[in-house]
Amino acid sequence: MIDVKHLSKSFGDHLVLDDLSEHISPGEKVVIIGPSGSGKSTFLRCLNLLETPSSGSITFDGTVLTDPKVNIDQVRRKMGMVFQHFNLFPNMTVLRNITLAPVRTGLMDRNEAQAEAEKLLRRVGLLDKANAYPAQLSGGQKQRIAIVRAMAMRPKVMLFDEPTSALDPEMVGEVLEVMRELAQEGMTMVVVTHEMGFAREVGTRVLFMDGGRILEQDEPHAFFAHPKQPRTIEFLSKVL
């Protein structure tokens, strides 16, 4: 579904991603872990071209995203993204946050979008917040809304960029719960996170990144039980 070949990205002289190749198949839940500055967020942001790769190619569903002629807006409609800082639109109600993109891109008409939004809000238990503004919500509620907002575009893959890192500890659970349900429904997910429990439980594959490369990857149980690289062992010994 997503095919990354020889992806490199540098900011000025600083090389963040170093000749990285990876393939993500439909239905996979890929969890990316690693120390800060390892390039995992940049890798994720390259997948929907929020960062422009310096070299290499990314193919999504047969479309070469790195081709300058590609209509990136069309592609992004099929790739949902959830941000660390939620990035809800503070000037709109929750309902409008969710319905804006489906309506403006012509995916649904207003009534359809509203019905879809209400259905999704009911699922995450936030239907009563439909007419609230983001400033009135807690962090956990905001992030659940952000997930719903991305889901409303009916994406084929969801990208999560440290979705629980900005949350109070007691709100992490409710967000992970929504992500877990999403995973059970078969959504293809790429998740950058520090939640090792989530990686172990939900992930189908764990990637460990450091210094702009994928150092090691495995199915989660094997990965956490028998890490091979010294750098992975060192990292896991600190976070587990």
Next chain:
Amino acid sequence: MGLSDYFELWREMMLSRDPGVADSVTWWQEFFVRFYQAFLEGDRWQQYLRGVGVTLLVTAMALAIGVVLGIVVAMVRTAHDQQRPGRRNPLLGVVNLLCKVYVTVIRGTPMMVQIMIMGMVIFSSSRNYTMVGALTLGINSGAYVAEIIRGGLMSLDVGQSEAGRSLGLGYLDTMRFIVIPQAFKAILPSLGNEFIILLKDTSLISIIGGQELVYFAENIVNRTFEAMFPLVGSACIYLVLVLIFTWLQGKLERRLRQSDRR
């Protein structure tokens, strides 16, 4: 006796050659005479009113020109700065350079000189001084508004436009629904400030013959050889206008703050 009769009588007394008569005029009688002269004699208040009308019209026109210019320049400059590296549009680069020159020249030269150049050099054959003045003010204001808007666009968290784009919204939709409404709220105080400055700076166009409030006040000064009442009077009129607009701006800000309630 009506007011005009007292005016005639006391003015005669003030101008009397007999020192005893002139000295017998009390301060409040003199005050009345000068006030009457400045505002009521020959229905002069109508001239102030006309001046205020022109002042407001010039302000509105300059504001319209300034906001349109400001939006265009700010959009060009931010669009230029936000281009992805390696995919720079050369045409946008040229337009961006023109915008930069415009902002630099306008901000780097005094408004008074700009008005004089426009009125006496570029449009020296035009007799419509008021419109030339309004145009100059608009062009001048545009440079400042552009910088205010650019600041507002830049102050917004980049995550907001990233969120919009990640949902598949295009650049223009993201600007229209997400960035501009939030930026507008952020820049409203500075924009109000610019508006107030603009309102007061309309007085400068009187030097090329723009017929606004100060133009009429000066005429009255020349006619009556009395400066205090016409000038302090116009100052009060400006103050009242500014107070009204400040109040309106406060109302608008409170409305826009609706989404901030917790």
